[in-house]
Amino acid sequence: xxxxxxxxxxxxxxxxxxxxxxxxxxxxxxxxxxxxxxxxxxxxxxxxxxxxxxxxxxxxxxxxxxxxxxxxxxxxxxxxxxxxxxxxxxxxxxxxxxxxxxxxxxxxxxxxxxxxxxxxxxxxxxxxxxxxxxxxxxxxxxxxxxxxxxxxxxxxxxxxxxxxxxxxxxxxxxxxxxxxxxxxxxxxxxxxxxxxxxxxxxxxxxxxxxxxxxxxxxxxxxxxxxxxxxxxxxxxxxxxxxxxxxxxxxxxxxxxxxxxxxxxxxxxxxxxxxxxxxxxxxxxxxxxxxxxxxxxxxxxxxxxxxxxxxxxxxxxxxxxxxxxxxxxxxxxxxxxxxxxxxxxxxxxxxxxxxxxxxxxxxxxxxxxxxxxxxxxxxxxxxxxxxxxxxxxxxxxxxxxxxxxxxxxxxxxxxxxxxxxxxxxxxxxxxxxxxxxxxxxxxxxxxxxxxxxxxxxxxxxxxxxxxxxxxxxxxxxxxxxxxxxxxxxxxxxxxxxxxxxxxxxxxxxxxxxxxxxxxxxxxxxxxxxxxxxxxxxxxxxxxxxxxxxxxxxxxxxxxxxxxxxxxxxxxxxxxxxxxxxxxxxxxxxxxxxxxxxxxxxxxxxxxxxxxxxxxxxxxx
Numbered sequence: 126x127x128x129x130x131x132x133x134x135x136x137x138x139x140x141x142x143x144x145x146x147x148x149x150x151x152x153x154x155x156x157x158x159x160x161x162x163x164x165x166x167x168x169x170x171x172x173x174x175x176x177x178x179x180x181x182x183x184x185x186x187x188x189x190x191x192x193x194x195x196x197x198x199x200x201x202x203x204x205x206x207x208x209x210x211x212x213x214x215x216x217x218x219x220x221x222x223x224x225x226x227x228x229x230x231x232x233x234x235x236x237x238x239x240x241x242x243x244x245x246x247x248x249x250x251x252x253x254x255x256x257x258x259x260x261x262x263x264x265x266x267x268x269x270x271x272x273x274x275x276x277x278x279x280x281x282x283x284x285x286x287x288x289x290x291x292x293x294x295x296x297x298x299x300x301x302x303x304x305x306x307x308x309x310x311x312x313x314x315x316x317x318x319x320x321x322x323x324x325x326x327x328x329x330x331x332x333x334x335x336x337x338x339x340x341x342x343x344x345x346x347x348x349x350x351x352x353x354x355x356x357x358x359x360x361x362x363x364x365x366x367x368x369x370x371x372x373x374x375x376x377x378x379x380x381x382x383x384x385x386x387x388x389x390x391x392x393x394x395x396x397x398x399x400x401x402x403x404x405x406x407x408x409x410x411x412x413x414x415x416x417x418x419x420x421x422x423x424x425x426x427x428x429x430x431x432x433x434x435x436x437x438x439x440x441x442x443x444x445x446x447x448x449x450x451x452x453x454x455x456x457x458x459x460x461x462x463x464x465x466x467x468x469x470x471x472x473x474x475x476x477x478x479x480x481x482x483x484x485x486x487x488x489x490x491x492x493x494x495x496x497x498x499x500x501x502x503x504x505x506x507x508x509x510x511x512x513x514x515x516x517x518x519x520x521x522x523x524x525x526x527x528x529x530x531x532x533x534x535x536x537x538x539x540x541x542x543x544x545x546x547x548x549x550x551x552x553x554x555x556x557x558x559x560x561x562x563x564x565x566x567x568x569x570x571x572x573x574x575x576x577x578x579x580x581x582x583x584x585x586x587x588x589x590x591x592x593x594x595x596x597x598x599x600x601x602x603x604x605x606x607x608x609x610x611x612x613x614x615x616x617x618x619x620x621x622x623x624x625x626x627x628x629x630x631x632x633x634x635x636x637x638x639x640x641x642x643x644x645x646x647x648x649x650x651x652x653x654x655x656x657x658x659x660x661x662x663x664x665x666x667x668x669x670x671x672x673x674x675x676x677x678x679x680x681x682x683x684x685x686x687x688x689x690x691x692x693x694x695x696x697x698x699x700x701x702x703x704x705x706x707x708x709x710x711x712x713x714x715x716x717x718x719x720x721x722x723x724x725x726x727x728x729x730x731x732x733x734x735x736x737x738x739x740x741x742x743x744x
Contacts, residue, residue: 146301149173149272153263155255156279163241163250169234171266179228180267183221184260184441188310189392189428190246192511193444196261197221199248202237223264238262243382245312245392245399246510252284254316254340256382258392258399259309260441270305278315286315289338291396293374306438307373310394314380316340321352322376325359328368334376335359339407341383347408354411355379357468357743358419364742365460365550366426366557372396377425379418383407391417393424412470420461427460427553428453431561434568444506448569451498451593455530456553459483459538462531466739473739477610477717483532484601484612489713491651492524497596498533499569501526516662520648533592536599540588542738543607545580550742552579569593608738609720609731614711620686621712622679623653642667642697643679658707660696667702668695683709 146152154168171179183197197220205213207229215234216224225232240248240261249256255278277299278288290313292300302308318340324332337352363369378397389403398421402414433449447453466476487493492501504523507513538549556575560567567575569589577585591597602612642665649656660666668674669682670693686692688711695704720727727735 146275146295146299147273150275151266151269151272152275152277154277154279155257157250157255157284158280160250160252160255160280160284163239165238165240165248165250165255165262167236167238167263169264171232171234171269172230174228174230174232175268179225179232180218181223181225181234181264182219182267182442183264184309185221186439186441186444187246187258187260188394188439191445191447191450191505191509192507194246194261194510194512195220196247199239199261200236200264201239202235204235206233206235207231234264236264242388243384243386244388244390244401246390249387254286254314254382256401257313257315259311259313263308265305265309265441273304274302274308276300276302276313278313281315284315285317287318289314289316289318289320289336289378289380291374291376291378291394307395309439309441312380312392312394312397312399314338314340314382314399316382318381319343319345319348321345321349323352323356325363325369327371329371331371332375333369333372336376336378337381338378339381339383341381341407342405343383343407347406351407351411351414354415354470355418357470358415358464359422360743361464361468361741362419362423362426362460364744365423365464366554366561370425370430370561372425377422379422383414391421393421393428395429396425398422398424415465415470416461419464420457423457423460423464426557426561427457430564431556432564432566434566437566446503446506448499448502449567449572450502450505450526451530451533452572453530454527455498455532456534456549458527458531459534459549460553463739467741469741473735474719474722476739477719480535480605480610481612481615481715481717483528483535484717485715486524486528487532487598488601488715490524491521492519493529493596493598494652495596496522496524498526498529498593501529516647518648521651536592536601536604537588538738539604539607540599541580542734543604544584547579548738552576555579605717607731608735609727610735611718611720611723611725612715613718613723615714615716616712618688619712620683620688620690620709621654622683622707622709623649623655641673641675643674643676654707654710658694658705660694660705660707663698665697666694667697669693671695 149172152170156166158166183200185193187194203223205215205225207213208231213225213228218224240250243249243256246258248258248261276292290300290311292302292311295301302311318338320336320338322334322336324334327333337355339348373396380397380399382401383404385403385405387401387403390401392399400417400421404410407414433447433453435447436445439445462479465471501524505526508523534549541547541549555578559575573585573589605612645660645662645664648662649660666679669679674682686709688709690709692707693704694707695702
């Protein structure tokens with residue numbers, strides 16, 4: 126009976142594979158003869174090639190990333206072949222674009238891929254694993270983005286690897302993607318990973334399988350224990366929306382890579398996420414590692430299915446600019462931390478520190494003072510892991526849409542609770558039903574419409590005008606008091622030189638001129654005492670009130686003063702030494718503490734509000 130069942134299953138898989146691999150299917154074969162030196166050999170076979178020149182290319186952008194990345198720089202030995210393996214002429218038109226001017230019905234392109242950067246964006250190849258982000262690894266052909274795609278990974282037995290991916294296994298070691306968009310959204314990990322998996326009963330009565338595939342130096346028991354913690358996160362996020370997404374092939378996989386040599390990252394995809402953590406082991410660091418899981422899994426609703434229209438379809442040739450990242454990424458940032466508190470991994474006191482970070486990001490940064498969440502979202506094409514050799518003025522023109530949006534979500538949640546008896550969960554659930562479950566991409570105007578459905582048109586219009594299109598800020602002190610939290614100055618009465626000293630970097634006692642002093646390595650924040658005094662990046666602070674200082678000495682000189690005191694700062698730029706007067710101000714940083722920690726009595730109404738906000742929603 127077992128043999129009959131096995132043969133039947135094998136036949137079914139073969140039939141499935143035959144049905145899915147249409148005659149126009151583009152196939153990739155990936156081999157690793159030189160993994161020790163971070164190389165893979167890739168062959169791309171394209172059937173039914175139309176007449177005329179064939180153009181193929183490497184991507185310059187990647188799903189989940191918004192800035193451009195030059196993936197073509199890690200591809201070489203590019204060759205083209207026709208029927209009978211006959212060499213074809215191939216011309217490099219641009220750094221990442223190639224053209225085969227003359228060919229037959231079938232073209233095979235081969236190349237070497239170098240990869241030695243383990244994160245969510247690039248590729249990494251070595252004997253322990255092959256970590257492949259698809260846009261960083263695979264060429265694609267112009268005009269063929271609707272064709273199905275298959276992959277065959279060789280040398281798995283040689284290295285003891287298994288395949289972890291959201292690509293659909295169709296038998297015979299072949300993995301399938303329905304089109305280019307799905308292919309590029311399907312990162313793949315080849316390694317001797319350890320897996321834990323479980324099922325979650327969805328609202329429709331069907332099971333969805335969740336897999337944790339961890340490539341680390343931990344024992345299986347550690348991974349199993351960590352999986353139980355991830356399960357709690359999954360269920361809390363399911364409670365926000367009322368259901369899980371219906372995953373395309375019935376499962377969702379966490380591609381988890383843990384090692385000190387990795388770059389660190391979290392990158393969401395439709396039915397999977399890449400989580401790379403530069404730490405020794407999972408064991409002993411479980412709670413610390415959960416934040417990325419919480420954030421990235423929330424994306425399986427928010428971004429992957431509740432999707433901005435500006436990202437549809439995703440363009441792999443250039444940066445993808447979006448107006449809505451304050452919601453797509455920022456609201457996800459808010460829930461990523463909130464869910465850990467609801468699941469019991471963080472205390473209300475710990476969550477208060479998270480809230481303080483969000484609030485400081487919007488109340489104490491020039492980027493949030495002068496630029497709206499929409500403008501912050503647009504700047505992602507430069508800020509989202511974008512590479513620049515020249516210095517940027519982001520200190521004064523950009524506040525991350527992650528924290529900007531997170532702070533906006535915090536305020537909206539507290540206002541919905543206080544003013545309407547509703548919650549941000551209600552908003553997210555309505556957004557899911559209107560734009561996520563239906564997969565109808567949204568605009569900023571659509572988000573306002575959904576908020577109006579949850580509240581009313583007047584409130585929604587006012588909120589968007591002031592806080593989304595505009596730069597006004599909510600009254601966080603009043604809002605937090607409803608939950609028995611106090612917003613107050615973190616260092617009242619303490620003198621401050623500028624941006625909490627963030628721009629005073631460099632080795633103590635050494636400037637970029639080789640002389641003593643404190644170099645200013647990045648632009649000073651607009652409105653800070655240093656900025657008002659005309660001191661900026663490239664300058665070197667030499668003395669305070671006539672006394673030579675290094676970094677520690679500068680901090681001590683300020684610590685001995687009070688807000689309003691005036692100090693004489695001697696600094697040097699390319700024009701020579703200068704003396705200037707700097708008026709110290711009070712440190713503007715805020716902290717959030719519970720009423721209890723502040724010595725205030727919390728009322729039952731405040732305690733109930735806090736519990737409703739921060740307690741588990743799993744029933």
